[in-house]
Amino acid sequence: MTRLFGKHGWVIGLAALLALLFLFTRLIQPGFGASGLDSLARATLPFAFATAAMAVVVIAGGIDLSVASMMAVAGVTAAVLMDGAGTGFSVFAVVLVLGLGLVMGAINGALIVVTKVPDIVVTLAMLFVWEGTALLILNAPGGAAAPWLRNIVVGSVIFPWLPKAFVVLLICLAVVWVPLRRSKLGLSIYAIGSNELAAYRSGVAIGRTRIAAYALCGLFAAMGGLALTSATGIGEPIPGPYLMASVAAVVLGGVVLGGGRGALLGPIVAVFILRLVRMDLTLLSVDPNITTIVEGSIMVAVVMLGGILAARARS
Amino acid sequence: MTSDTPLLHASGVSKRFGAVVALKDASLTIKKGEIVALMGANGAGKSTFVKVLTGALKRDNGTVKIHGADQHIGSPGAARRAGLVPVYQEPSLIPDLDVADNLALGNTPVEPFLHWVEALGISGLRLDDMIGNLPLATLRILDLARALASEPEVLLLDEMTAALPTDLVEKVLAVVRGQADKGQAVIYISHRFTEIAEICDRATVLRDGETVGDLAIADGVEDKVVELMLGAALGAGPAVAEASARPTGVPRLDVHQLRAGTRLADVSLQLFPGEVLGVVALEGQGQDELFDAIAGMIRPDGGTMAVNGKEVRFHHPADAIAQGLTFVPGDRAEGLLMQRSVHENIALPMLARMRNWGAIKMRREASKVRDAVARMQIDIRAQGEVQRLSGGNQQKVTIGRWIATGVETLLLFDPTRGIDVRTKRQIYGLVRELADQGAAVLYYTSELAEVPAACDRAVVIFQGRVVDVIPADRADEQTLMRAAYGLTNAHEVPA
Numbered sequence: 072m073t074r075l076f077g078k079h080g081w082v083i084g085l086a087a088l089l090a091l092l093f094l095f096t097r098l099i100q101p102g103f104g105a106s107g108l109d110s111l112a113r114a115t116l117p118f119a120f121a122t123a124a125m126a127v128v129v130i131a132g133g134i135d136l137s138v139a140s141m142m143a144v145a146g147v148t149a150a151v152l153m154d155g156a157g158t159g160f161s162v163f164a165v166v167l168v169l170g171l172g173l174v175m176g177a178i179n180g181a182l183i184v185v186t187k188v189p190d191i192v193v194t195l196a197m198l199f200v201w202e203g204t205a206l207l208i209l210n211a212p213g214g215a216a217a218p219w220l221r222n223i224v225v226g227s228v229i230f231p232w233l234p235k236a237f238v239v240l241l242i243c244l245a246v247v248w249v250p251l252r253r254s255k256l257g258l259s260i261y262a263i264g265s266n267e268l269a270a271y272r273s274g275v276a277i278g279r280t281r282i283a284a285y286a287l288c289g290l291f292a293a294m295g296g297l298a299l300t301s302a303t304g305i306g307e308p309i310p311g312p313y314l315m316a317s318v319a320a321v322v323l324g325g326v327v328l329g330g331g332r333g334a335l336l337g338p339i340v341a342v343f344i345l346r347l348v349r350m351d352l353t354l355l356s357v358d359p360n361i362t363t364i365v366e367g368s369i370m371v372a373v374v375m376l377g378g379i380l381a382a383r384a385r386s
Numbered sequence: 387m388t389s390d391t392p393l394l395h396a397s398g399v400s401k402r403f404g405a406v407v408a409l410k411d412a413s414l415t416i417k418k419g420e421i422v423a424l425m426g427a428n429g430a431g432k433s434t435f436v437k438v439l440t441g442a443l444k445r446d447n448g449t450v451k452i453h454g455a456d457q458h459i460g461s462p463g464a465a466r467r468a469g470l471v472p473v474y475q476e477p478s479l480i481p482d483l484d485v486a487d488n489l490a491l492g493n494t495p496v497e498p499f500l501h502w503v504e505a506l507g508i509s510g511l512r513l514d515d516m517i518g519n520l521p522l523a524t525l526r527i528l529d530l531a532r533a534l535a536s537e538p539e540v541l542l543l544d545e546m547t548a549a550l551p552t553d554l555v556e557k558v559l560a561v562v563r564g565q566a567d568k569g570q571a572v573i574y575i576s577h578r579f580t581e582i583a584e585i586c587d588r589a590t591v592l593r594d595g596e597t598v599g600d601l602a603i604a605d606g607v608e609d610k611v612v613e614l615m616l617g618a619a620l621g622a623g624p625a626v627a628e629a630s631a632r633p634t635g636v637p638r639l640d641v642h643q644l645r646a647g648t649r650l651a652d653v654s655l656q657l658f659p660g661e662v663l664g665v666v667a668l669e670g671q672g673q674d675e676l677f678d679a680i681a682g683m684i685r686p687d688g689g690t691m692a693v694n695g696k697e698v699r700f701h702h703p704a705d706a707i708a709q710g711l712t713f714v715p716g717d718r719a720e721g722l723l724m725q726r727s728v729h730e731n732i733a734l735p736m737l738a739r740m741r742n743w744g745a746i747k748m749r750r751e752a753s754k755v756r757d758a759v760a761r762m763q764i765d766i767r768a769q770g771e772v773q774r775l776s777g778g779n780q781q782k783v784t785i786g787r788w789i790a791t792g793v794e795t796l797l798l799f800d801p802t803r804g805i806d807v808r809t810k811r812q813i814y815g816l817v818r819e820l821a822d823q824g825a826a827v828l829y830y831t832s833e834l835a836e837v838p839a840a841c842d843r844a845v846v847i848f849q850g851r852v853v854d855v856i857p858a859d860r861a862d863e864q865t866l867m868r869a870a871y872g873l874t875n876a877h878e879v880p881a
Contacts, residue, residue, distance in 0.1 A: 258483060258491045265482035272442070272478035273492045274463030331482035 132330030145296025150214025150306025176289020264330025651850030
């Protein structure tokens with residue numbers, strides 16, 4: 072039991088924090104109920120996918136600054152393809168967009184592996200490339216989302232307080248992550264983030280694993296783009312505030328910047344915490360500018376806490 | 387294939403890094419059931435050879451045959467598949483994964499792994515233990531157990547026993563010998579003659595990137611091996627430095643029973659003003675930890691240090707610097723501002739010392755710096771940045787700037803590695819000049835021939851302990867080499 076707590080202590084702590092935040096929300100907004108949960112889940116959905124995308128590359132010891140831009144490319148591609156299309160074609164469009172995400176991510180990864188330029192530089196450059204690509208596809212907000220795509224995230228399933236958006240999120244992440252986590256590729260992703268030399272000596276193909284990690288990042292980013300289009304009903308070529316938000320959630324979620332440690336569950340809980348904090352501050356009619364200061368402070372505090380805990384573990 | 391075909395046969399292997407030839411003509415043959423020791427002095431090319439054999443480096447020339455067939459081994463993974471499994475000096479397990487995940491990563495079967503872990507003397511290991519939380523000795527054993535579990539045809543052990551306590555060493559030796567008796571081939575790299583005599587069948591000796599001998603292990607083979615490792619250098623007659631009088635008085639630095647990390651076990655030495663004290667050790671015998679502890683970079687686990695007779699405790703490099711101890715790291719990049727000029731680099735420690743407030747006295751500084759540049763014979767035609775200088779000239783800057791600044795105690799860690807002979811001589815001159823000014827110099831070198839040329843005496847460290855103290859006039863390479871391999875009669879000499 073203590074071992075279990077030791078390994079998952081951070082996530083358990085985050086879940087407790089999230090529960091407290093829900094209680095606090097009920098306190099300041101007694102009317103917060105099923106519909107509030109539904110809108111929170113829907114608003115969080117693109118942030119959650121962006122966070123999952125970032126988490127995979129950070130675990131692999133990298134970072135991808137182009138997550139938001141890739142989401143924009145995926146979102147506008149979906150919106151353009153689905154505009155006036157039938158259900159059958161729109162399903163095809165979804166599959167195509169997911170494939171596009173994999174390709175974009177793989178290009179990022181391949182550039183890093185082949186050129187040996189630091190990931191932060193490559194993905195910063197690709198941020199602009201993907202941003203331009205999105206604007207080429209659609210130079211102003213437009214297009215449309217297929218009705219079924221909009222409906223799968225609106226409302227609740229089974230229980231009135233279980234939002235569909237939340238279930239969709241869990242299914243999408245689980246379908247990719249659960250089989251991956253214990254697979255050779257999953258372990259290799261952790262291995263290159265933890266200690267690249269040891270991984271190389273253990274027979275891990277470093278370059279291929281890194282490209283795969285970035286491709287997965289692109290896949291999750293494409294899911295985020297689809298979520299965005301389904302939530303708004305149109306394609307938006309200008310990237311949203313997903314880059315910093317995803318890094319913040321990844322760090323708060325217990326993934327160590329530098330790689331090797333953490334998983335998807337923590338960051339996903341963390342992204343809900345951050346969105347809920349933002350919502351509460353809005354409900355308390357706090358100046359939105361102060362809200363960003365609070366978010367930034369949480370991030371710094373978490374990184375500091377992580378450093379202190381690591382130092383104590385060493386001594 | 388006949389039974390006589392060697393399992394592994396490497397011949398004519400060469401490898402160069404830029405202008406540096408690391409391997410010229412290395413060869414190695416090993417048959418089923420044999421344990422072959424791969425030996426060589428520091429810089430003989432052992433680790434390069436190992437990396438080439440295991441696919442971590444690409445060879446320039448030569449052949450590596452496994453089972454008589456030419457093999458292209460492009461990565462450690464490929465070496466594994468060809469049946470050659472290495473256990474490197476540093477653990478190659480992933481710190482952030484647990485034991486089970488590490489096994490899955492390398493497709494290692496769990497049952498045989500656990501069997502070997504037990505046989506090698508580790509009990510109570512759980513498969514969900516995080517690698518990062520396990521002690522180093524355990525990790526070495528797990529690495530070996532993982533290699534054994536994959537049933538390699540050729541097992542390569544690089545300093546396997548270096549970080550292990552004695553009881554585990556015995557278990558490891560027994561298991562390795564047992565595996566060889568069952569037909570496995572083992573390449574055994576170690577600095578410890580006793581272990582080699584105990585389990586090895588043959589010794590292959592490398593010198594300057596070349597295989598110079600292949601000897602059967604028998605009584606008295608140690609002397610032959612030492613001779614082979616030294617080669618032509620033997621009998622060349624060392625150019626002895628002007629022997630200073632045996633120092634007396636209060637030592638500048640008095641280290642007593644210092645202990646740190648897994649390697650530095652118990653080192654005592656005294657360093658006097660005006661003296662250059664050499665430190666001689668094979669790689670990884672605790673010399674890194676010794677210098678780090680004296681320079682305040684790590685805190686020792688035990689023992690005491692005194693400067694000028696007063697006991698000191700360092701919590702930070704700044705504490706050591708405040709006591710007049712100046713550390714010049716082996717890696718020049720750690721000590722220089724590569725993008726700044728020679729003048730600035732020489733002036734830097736002076737500035738740091740001269741004043742915290744107010745203007746710097748430019749004229750006085752400039753003249754001191756000019757003096758230093760002239761004395762060091764640094765070729766500053768390039769003027770500009772230090773990074774444009776040759777390695778030798780850079781190293782002259784790291785040492786020579788202390789002539790301009792004045793220094794009490796200088797800690798030099800392998801200052802002449804990769805530097806041409808002429809520059810080396812100039813560096814010996816600089817060091818001697820500093821000592822004549824009254825500085826005390828502790829001088830670790832990986833090149834034995836330097837000791838008589840640069841030092842007054844040398845302490846020899848083996849397995850984290852001082853095994854001998856040798857004055858310069860007796861410090862020929864063979865004496866030093868024998869001592870460095872722990873072959874002197876174990877008389878404890880306090881330095």
